[in-house]
Amino acid sequence: MKRLLSVLMLLFLSFILIGCGGKLMTSELIYPNKPNYGNAVSVHDPSIIYADDTYYAFGSHFAVASSKDLITWHQVTGDGGSNRLYEGDWRGVLSDAVDHVGSESSSTWAPGMIKIDDTYYMYYSLSTFGSQTSYIGRVESKNILGPYTNNKKIVKSVPSNGPNAIDAEVFFDNDGKLWMVYGSFFGGIYIKELYASGEKVGLPIEEGFGKKIWNGSNNGPEGPYIFYNEETEYYYLMVSHGSLSTNYNMRIARSKNPDGPYLDTRNRDVSEFSSGGIKLAGNYQFTNTQGYAAQGHNSVIKVEDKYLAVYHTRFRRGADTVSGHHNVFVSQILFDKEGWPVLSPSRYAGESLQELQKGDLVGSYDLVLHTGGNNEGFASSNIYTFNSDGTIEEGGTWEFIGPHYIEFTLGIKSYSGVVIPTWDHHNDRATLSISAVSYRDGMTLWANKII
Numbered sequence: 066m067k068r069l070l071s072v073l074m075l076l077f078l079s080f081i082l083i084g085c086g087g088k089l090m091t092s093e094l095i096y097p098n099k100p101n102y103g104n105a106v107s108v109h110d111p112s113i114i115y116a117d118d119t120y121y122a123f124g125s126h127f128a129v130a131s132s133k134d135l136i137t138w139h140q141v142t143g144d145g146g147s148n149r150l151y152e153g154d155w156r157g158v159l160s161d162a163v164d165h166v167g168s169e170s171s172s173t174w175a176p177g178m179i180k181i182d183d184t185y186y187m188y189y190s191l192s193t194f195g196s197q198t199s200y201i202g203r204v205e206s207k208n209i210l211g212p213y214t215n216n217k218k219i220v221k222s223v224p225s226n227g228p229n230a231i232d233a234e235v236f237f238d239n240d241g242k243l244w245m246v247y248g249s250f251f252g253g254i255y256i257k258e259l260y261a262s263g264e265k266v267g268l269p270i271e272e273g274f275g276k277k278i279w280n281g282s283n284n285g286p287e288g289p290y291i292f293y294n295e296e297t298e299y300y301y302l303m304v305s306h307g308s309l310s311t312n313y314n315m316r317i318a319r320s321k322n323p324d325g326p327y328l329d330t331r332n333r334d335v336s337e338f339s340s341g342g343i344k345l346a347g348n349y350q351f352t353n354t355q356g357y358a359a360q361g362h363n364s365v366i367k368v369e370d371k372y373l374a375v376y377h378t379r380f381r382r383g384a385d386t387v388s389g390h391h392n393v394f395v396s397q398i399l400f401d402k403e404g405w406p407v408l409s410p411s412r413y414a415g416e417s418l419q420e421l422q423k424g425d426l427v428g429s430y431d432l433v434l435h436t437g438g439n440n441e442g443f444a445s446s447n448i449y450t451f452n453s454d455g456t457i458e459e460g461g462t463w464e465f466i467g468p469h470y471i472e473f474t475l476g477i478k479s480y481s482g483v484v485i486p487t488w489d490h491h492n493d494r495a496t497l498s499i500s501a502v503s504y505r506d507g508m509t510l511w512a513n514k515i516i
Contacts, residue, residue, distance in 0.1 A: 089423050089424030090423070092420065096487075096488070097414035098488075099488065100490075103138040106138040106140045106392060108122045108123070108129065109124045109175075110174065111362070114178040114180065117209060121210075125144075126172040127145060129149070129210070135395050152214075158204065158213070158214060159204070159216050160216070161202070162200040162221075165200045174191070176233075181267060184206070184207060186205050186267050187204050188219065189202055189233075196224075197225070198222065200222075200230055201219045201230045201231065201247060203217045203268075229248055231247065231249050232249055233247040234247070234291070238293065238300070246291050246302070248281070249281070250283060250287055252281050253336070254278055254279035256276050256324045257271075257276075258270050276324055277336050279302065279335045280338060281339055285339065288363070294372065294400065297404035298321070302319070302325075303365065310389075311387050312347065312348055312359065312441040313360060313361040313379075314347040315344075315345040315363055319406075329342045343507045343508075344508055345509060346509070347435045350443050350444070351492070352431050352446050352448075355491065357380060360376055365398065372397070373395050376394055377391040379391045381443060394412050396410075396413055397409040397413055397485075399418070402466065407509055409485065411491070411513070420468040428451060429516040430450075430451065430499065432449045434510045435510060437507075449512070451463050465484075470482070478503045482510075483501070489513050497513075497514040499511070499513075
């Protein structure tokens, strides 16, 4: 009797795994509809905030864009639109910052936005390109679009003295403490605790620069952003490396504490390794589509159970040339089974993770292996076929791990990733996408199913 039950159980499992006709079972996947991305908005260094039932992206040079769903965007004000945020001459409102940096500053940079109680606070930077004479200040308003007033100094820097005081972002940690992360090339990225309540809310608790959490070099990092994932119980620090004009790229590391240490997949503390972290995206181009470049200086917002990166991107022009203009993109951050983040290869279209079957993954993919370091060229895609027997025709193996995880090898490298139905904005169609990371070197890959 036991033998009969064992045989019946094996037959049942075989039916579940293989299904009818000897084929692997597939799912009735729900793909996002064709999105309306709206206008091609331009906001450099976008900091995302939700206010008045609307998402706003605030950026350098006073640019602002808005969206109701993080898909369709509208330009609120373009570069130079200071009159929308300040009454009168902005230099008068920010006179202390102007006195420190110099009147040649043409606009503020990379504002970090946060709402505390009933007040919106903007942590702006004032500097000149290539200079370490910089200033982070804070202004406030009861209305998201201003006018912003009451300038307060947060931190300032001069050459050869600590970090570069730009690119501030402010966040509450899981224990209710308030922090500011900031910095860029030169001294690296620093974190500094602020008052979380009271009359001094949002102002520094102590003088000084704070604690270094990502080492600096001539290639980065800058544009830091920290967010917490309750499911993985990690804080994630995102930064951008490389030249804005050629090879800007987003990177990420994680920590159990808001002030670090932040480690990468090689267990390296990025406060000691400026070139560390997972490289989420670099310059790339899928087959017969537009090439994308210089993606970075992002912020992150959580919508229900999704984490969305809001960043600016540029475009390929010629062999290795990058466009001067840029647009705002939003992509979903996904987490593999060990809690390491990867970035969806497509712009956000409302897609959600789903329970998949192994048969859903069988087929051919247009696959991009992102380069390491700050490579200034473009990573081009190639076709890889994932066979039903778990082999990859071009050399490798793959294994589906429910409900939406995948592990595979290509050559000598192993990858861990996530599979999700997306809207492939490169080819304007629905597809199945893979985002994966190699723990060996922190390099990532993207793949969109074509058959």
